Each structure stands twice: as C-alpha cells, then as structure tokens.
Amino acid sequence: MTAEKPVMRQLKDSLYEQLARIGKAFSSSRRLQLLELLAQGEKTVETLAQESGIDVRLASAHLQTLRNACLVQARRDGKYVFYRLAGEDVAGLIVSLRRVAQGHLLELKKALERIVGNPEKLTAYRRDEFMEMAKNGELVVIDVRPRHEYEAGHLPFARSMPVEEIVDRLSELPKDREIVAYCRGPFCLLSDDAVALLEKRGYRVSKISDGVAEWHAAGLPLEKKVCRQGKKNESTDNFQP
Structure with a gap:
C-alpha cells in the first residue's frame, strides 16, 4: 500500500479540520438549543437569551461561535442584533443529529421518555x-x-x-x-x-x-x-x- 505524499496528507488534514468546525460548533448543548430556537425563525439576542434561559452575554458568545462556523447570520436593526440560520440545510442538520442520537443513545431515549x-x-x-x-x-x-x-x-x-x-x-x-x-x-x-x-x-x-x-x-x-x-x-x- 502506497503511503500518501506529505502535501496530500496536509491537504486532507486541512479538509477534515474545516469539517470539524461544524462539529465543534455543535459540541455545546446551549448552542444546540439556540439553533433549534432559530429554526423557528429570526430572533434577537435578547429573545434567544430569554427563551434558552441564559444571560445575554453568554448567548452572544455562543452565537458568535455559531457565526464563526457559518451556521448563523446576523443583521443589526437599530440597537438590536437579529440572528437567523445561515440556510435551510442547517435546520436539516439539527434534525439529522437528533435522529441519529435518538437511534443510538440509550440515555437520550430515557431522558426523552421522562421529559415528554x-x-x-x-x-x-x-x-x-x-x-x-x-x-x-x-x-x-x-x-x-x-x-x-x-x-x-x-x-x-x-x-x-x-x-x-x-x-x-x-x-x-x-x-x-x-x-x-x-x-x-x-x-x-x-x-x-x-x-x-x-x-x-x-x-x-x-x-x-x-x-x-x-x-x-x-x-x-x-x-x-x-x-x-x-x-x-x-x-x-x-x-x-
């Protein structure tokens, strides 16, 4: 089996690193909640903080991480900043993640039975x-x-x-x-x-x-x-x- 050339290996590592940006953005339960709220429509930072039960500064920090991963977009209207999903495929990714988790994680199934x-x-x-x-x-x-x-x-x-x-x-x-x-x-x-x-x-x-x-x-x-x-x-x- 032929070993990969160093340049090709570096290129592949770079590709996986870009893919990992999405995984890292999804690695926070708070950010997942914010994404699910944004799947319902555009919201201000203040609304997202209130509906997710966290303070505005923490919500802003999580939203910035999601923005850096190109999962959300923002616009300013006066003193308010509104966030929205970057595309309908982001909402689909959230649904797919939930389905995989429910299919493989016994702990999630048990938690869902308790909460629903x-x-x-x-x-x-x-x-x-x-x-x-x-x-x-x-x-x-x-x-x-x-x-x-x-x-x-x-x-x-x-x-x-x-x-x-x-x-x-x-x-x-x-x-x-x-x-x-x-x-x-x-x-x-x-x-x-x-x-x-x-x-x-x-x-x-x-x-x-x-x-x-x-x-x-x-x-x-x-x-x-x-x-x-x-x-x-x-x-x-x-x-x-």
Missing part, C-alpha cells in the same frame, strides 16, 4: 394523512408556539393559538372534531400543555412531535405570513427557516 409527557397522545396519522385531513377540515391543527414563530413559518392549514391564549379562545375550537397541537419539535413541551388544557375542557385532542424543522426535513411544504404591496398576513409556502 403523554406519549400516548401522539397522533397515529401519517404525515400525508394528517395534511389531507387538515386540508379537508376533518381535524383542526393549532400551532401553540409564540405568534412571531408561527408567522415565520408554520404547517399548512394550521392556525396560530399560543398556549397562553388557549383558555381565552376556546370558542374558536370545535368540539365535534379532533384538535391536533404542535410546537417546536420533539423536545418541546408546549404541545403537552395544550393537550392537558383542552382535555380538561372536554376536547378530543392529540399532538404531533414534528416542528417546522422536522416537517421541512421530510420534504413537506410550509407556509409563512408575508407582507406584499400593503397586504398583511398573506400566506405562501416558499419558506426558508
């Missing part, structure tokens, strides 16, 4: 069945994330109903059809809160573990709210996470 309440409430419908039933009005899909995340991108035929608004908006939900809730993905508990609230009030309700990143990674369409020629809240399926 009411696994029996997961809907039994396949994604294509689910979308067809929602289109036909056979079930009502509610997005229980914050409204700005819904507007950045949501499942087709879903209506925005943040979990803190559900009790005040019960009159909008029919009791003769199944209600299906979803939030940010399999690690999010907002849909569990929604299921518990609605079940206590006599609704037939279930949840899906998908969020917009999982839906997009499966090659399925998403919608978002855009403003065109003075028209607000127009729906389109050309979504970029």
Whole structure:
C-alpha cells in the first residue's frame, strides 16, 4: 500500500479540520438549543437569551461561535442584533443529529421518555394523512408556539393559538372534531400543555412531535405570513427557516 505524499496528507488534514468546525460548533448543548430556537425563525439576542434561559452575554458568545462556523447570520436593526440560520440545510442538520442520537443513545431515549409527557397522545396519522385531513377540515391543527414563530413559518392549514391564549379562545375550537397541537419539535413541551388544557375542557385532542424543522426535513411544504404591496398576513409556502 502506497503511503500518501506529505502535501496530500496536509491537504486532507486541512479538509477534515474545516469539517470539524461544524462539529465543534455543535459540541455545546446551549448552542444546540439556540439553533433549534432559530429554526423557528429570526430572533434577537435578547429573545434567544430569554427563551434558552441564559444571560445575554453568554448567548452572544455562543452565537458568535455559531457565526464563526457559518451556521448563523446576523443583521443589526437599530440597537438590536437579529440572528437567523445561515440556510435551510442547517435546520436539516439539527434534525439529522437528533435522529441519529435518538437511534443510538440509550440515555437520550430515557431522558426523552421522562421529559415528554403523554406519549400516548401522539397522533397515529401519517404525515400525508394528517395534511389531507387538515386540508379537508376533518381535524383542526393549532400551532401553540409564540405568534412571531408561527408567522415565520408554520404547517399548512394550521392556525396560530399560543398556549397562553388557549383558555381565552376556546370558542374558536370545535368540539365535534379532533384538535391536533404542535410546537417546536420533539423536545418541546408546549404541545403537552395544550393537550392537558383542552382535555380538561372536554376536547378530543392529540399532538404531533414534528416542528417546522422536522416537517421541512421530510420534504413537506410550509407556509409563512408575508407582507406584499400593503397586504398583511398573506400566506405562501416558499419558506426558508
């Protein structure tokens, strides 16, 4: 077997080093949380810090690491800095990482069983069945994330109903059809809160573990709210996470 020439070896080492930049950026649990939050849409540093439970300076440091790895991009608007994913493939990478981890890490499976309440409430419908039933009005899909995340991108035929608004908006939900809730993905508990609230009030309700990143990674369409020629809240399926 012929040994590699030193120049070629150095080149290969350089290639792997570039690839390792992504792995290093993914090596922090906090940064993974920030990426998952950004998969829901563009957010300020302050919002990301609040939603991830860390202080602004630490959030900024983690975001800078992600930016150096070209996984996120930033823009300034006045005194605020907004971050977004560098591309839809970053959201897909997060989903792939989670799937591999769930398939191989027993500790993750056990932790997921502990944190995810009411696994029996997961809907039994396949994604294509689910979308067809929602289109036909056979079930009502509610997005229980914050409204700005819904507007950045949501499942087709879903209506925005943040979990803190559900009790005040019960009159909008029919009791003769199944209600299906979803939030940010399999690690999010907002849909569990929604299921518990609605079940206590006599609704037939279930949840899906998908969020917009999982839906997009499966090659399925998403919608978002855009403003065109003075028209607000127009729906389109050309979504970029």
